[in-house]
Each structure stands twice: as structure tokens, then as C-alpha cells.
Amino acid sequence: MKFRLWRILTGPVTHFSFVLPSWSVSQDLIKYSSRLPSNPGRSILVHSLANAFGLLSYEFSSLRRLQLVKPKPATINDLGAYHARNYLDALLRTPDGTDSEDMSEFGLEDDCPRFPGLSEYICLVAGATITAANALRFGYADIAINWDGGRHHAQKSRASGFCYVADCVLAILLLKKTQPAPALSLSSDTTIPNATPSHRKPRVMYLDLDVHFSDGVSQAFYSPGRSSSTQVLTVSIHHAAPGFFPSSPLAQLPFDPSTSFDPFTLSLSLLEDVFKPDYVVVQCGVDGLAGDPKCKVFNWSLDVAAEGSLGWCVSRIVDDWKGIRKLFLGGGGYHAPNAARTWAYLTSIILGNPLDISINIPDDPSHSAFPLYAPSFTLDVPAGNMLDTNSKEYLAEARKSFERASEMLQEIMQA
Numbered sequence: 001m002k003f004r005l006w007r008i009l010t011g012p013v014t015h016f017s018f019v020l021p022s023w024s025v026s027q028d029l030i031k032y033s034s035r036l037p038s039n040p041g042r043s044i045l046v047h048s049l050a051n052a053f054g055l056l057s058y059e060f061s062s063l064r065r066l067q068l069v070k071p072k073p074a075t076i077n078d079l080g081a082y083h084a085r086n087y088l089d090a091l092l093r094t095p096d097g098t099d100s101e102d103m104s105e106f107g108l109e110d111d112c113p114r115f116p117g118l119s120e121y122i123c124l125v126a127g128a129t130i131t132a133a134n135a136l137r138f139g140y141a142d143i144a145i146n147w148d149g150g151r152h153h154a155q156k157s158r159a160s161g162f163c164y165v166a167d168c169v170l171a172i173l174l175l176k177k178t179q180p181a182p183a184l185s186l187s188s189d190t191t192i193p194n195a196t197p198s199h200r201k202p203r204v205m206y207l208d209l210d211v212h213f214s215d216g217v218s219q220a221f222y223s224p225g226r227s228s229s230t231q232v233l234t235v236s237i238h239h240a241a242p243g244f245f246p247s248s249p250l251a252q253l254p255f256d257p258s259t260s261f262d263p264f265t266l267s268l269s270l271l272e273d274v275f276k277p278d279y280v281v282v283q284c285g286v287d288g289l290a291g292d293p294k295c296k297v298f299n300w301s302l303d304v305a306a307e308g309s310l311g312w313c314v315s316r317i318v319d320d321w322k323g324i325r326k327l328f329l330g331g332g333g334y335h336a337p338n339a340a341r342t343w344a345y346l347t348s349i350i351l352g353n354p355l356d357i358s359i360n361i362p363d364d365p366s367h368s369a370f371p372l373y374a375p376s377f378t379l380d381v382p383a384g385n386m387l388d389t390n391s392k393e394y395l396a397e398a399r400k401s402f403e404r405a406s407e408m409l410q411e412i413m414q415a
Helices: 029-033 042-052 085-092 100-105 118-137 167-175 215-220 310-320 336-350 392-414
Strands: 005-010 064-069 143-146 184-187 190-192 204-208 232-236 279-283 325-329
Touching: 029 042, 029 118, 042 336, 085 118, 118 143, 118 167, 118 325, 143 336, 167 204, 167 215, 167 279, 167 325, 215 232, 279 310, 310 325, 310 336
Parallel strands: 143 325, 204 232, 204 279, 279 325
Antiparallel strands: 005 064, 184 190
16 A cells, blocks of 8 residues: 555635645555654554544545645655765665764764665655655645654754754755746636745745754754845754753854854744745654653643644644745654644644544544553643743843844845
């Protein structure tokens, strides 16, 4: 049974679309994603729960309907748009027992070991994200998703933080290219407009919601001291503390901006109306949710009705950021049933028909993973009892930093 990506088509005038991997365990995306050592079996859970809730049914939402789109595995040239060739050679070749030096040089050890099917995994994950980005870029979709993507720690020449391939960077590089085709007419009265006005190059905003800093993506587009506009703005909302991965000077708030500060590489949320992007790439890592076994530093909840929750943030991006094409990716998250809960719930929000947060996990013969959702057996991932240790002084400094960054962005964008 082959894995596919779904595309969502909406009403008769404006079309929103959505690309998502399917739920099979044969020789394709879900099978190899489920072999990832940091997240064994997670992809299978994610897609089986989406199926059990009926999210894959054409009838689930009258606003945005699903249509299958098959992803194309990435080629060596696709991957080489960002990654160094010697890294790809080491990453994709079959190990022969003599590559210990390469393993150390390219980070293929410790948290990023080789595993059976690594080369297939790399090509499938990157290919799924590239397929999703192209669906946006060529006008087939306004919203696209690859929950197996979002590998935001991968470097140009090195694996890092459970991430082997920089699919986020590959998507951004693709989206920032000049619009490749005219508007596509789907019927006599329906047209998907070009994503980008003809008078300028496309602008891409990257928003990272993972508990870890998006070092791989932010570093790829970091350019301090710039005096002119750029096509890419990266924003990361994360936990930063001594000893917390990853260690990067870019992870800290720029309380004292200097020539080394790049306002287009931020670690704080920024309103999209300053940058005016044509695309937004959203990395929806779920390791910041309460109960994550590896990252016990955030206390995020899921319910769309709770202001500031993950569901609330995604609903605002989907419903309030008008005229912007959106690519949603997965990321971290080491409690696999909670990752499945979250991405199923976010899928329902994107489809315009949010599931009831208190709904029971389906218990039927087609959903054998039901016991893994103990003890609540419900969809919700509620906040815990963790104390908020952000002081008023720190939040005031954060606001001041944000305002200064906004001013710098406006000055550069208007130059």
C-alpha cells in the first residue's frame, strides 16, 4: 500500500489546499519515518489516529476537502540545493564498516546514528516537504502539511539533534524563487492567483514553535549587519538556558543589538504585517507540550479555546493571516501518542472543523493503538502544574527587544 500526500480543495472562489503524508507502513514515508531512532513508531501513530478520527475522509469538512497527492522522493540534486556534496555522499551511501571517521565528521553518531533505511528516510522526508512546497509555489495549494518534516537542527554538512536533512531550509530556498508559473485555472469561474506580486521576489517567513531553538534554519539565513531587505525572516519561540540544546548565540534575545544582530533572524514572535510574507513555513514541534518525557521545560496546552495554546496559535495563522500561503511541518515531540493527538487536532483546525478537545480516542478494530492513549483516552493534552518562572523584568526586556527589532525591520524593509 503506497503512502501519499493529500491536497485539500475548498469552496468555489478561493482555494486552500493541504498536503499530508498518508498512513501506510509499506515501502514509503511512514514506514521509514517510523524507524527514526528518536521517534520509533511515531509516524504510524500520527497517521493511524488521523484516519481513526475520519480526518482523511472527503466528508470530514465542508470548508476544506482532502485530495490525495503523491510525494516524489528527493534526488541528490534536490538535496544539494543546500547540503554539501561530501555530507550527502557519506549520508546516503551504504555503510561498509570503514566509515567511522565520516560518522564523526558529519555528526552520524550519538543523537544521530545511522539506522536501517536512513538513505530512504532522507529522500522521502525531504521529498515530501519539497512536494508540499511545490504545491504552494505552483498554485495547486494555499495550505500544505508534512508532519514527518520539520527537521530544524540539520546543518549544511552535519547531522544534529535527531535531524539528518534540512527539509525546512530546502523548502524555504524553493519558495523564495521567483514564481515559476502563471495562475492556474481550476474551472471556468475559479482561479488560484499567483502567490507573489510580479513587482518583487517572494518573501518567506519561517516560524518555529518547537521548544528547541531552530539553529539549523536560523544559521542558514543569518546575515548580520545587513542594510537592505531580504526575502527570508526566521522567527523561533523556544526555551533557552545554559546547557539546554542547542547551544547557539542566536538563541538569545538581542537585549543589546549591535552589528552582530540580524533582525531577520529573531528568537521572538513577530507580526507578519511588518515583513509582509508571501509564504509562511510553520514548524510545529510538540516537545513544548506538558508531559514530554525529554523536554520538561515548557507547559504548553492544546485546546484552541485557550488563549496562547498551540491550537490557538495555529488557528490564528490559518484564519487570520490572509493571503499568505502556509506550509505546516512537524518536528520534535517524544511522547508519540501526544504527538499523534496534537497533529490530528491541528489537522482538524487547518481543515476548518476542529475536533472537540474532550473527544474520546477511537476504540475500534481499525485502530489497534488505542491502549497507548492511557490513562485519559481522550484527545486533549492539558497543561500541567509547572510554575511560570519568567519574571516581570524579563518579560519587559523581551518586549523592549521585540519593539527594537520591529523598528529595525521596518527601517530595512522601507529602505
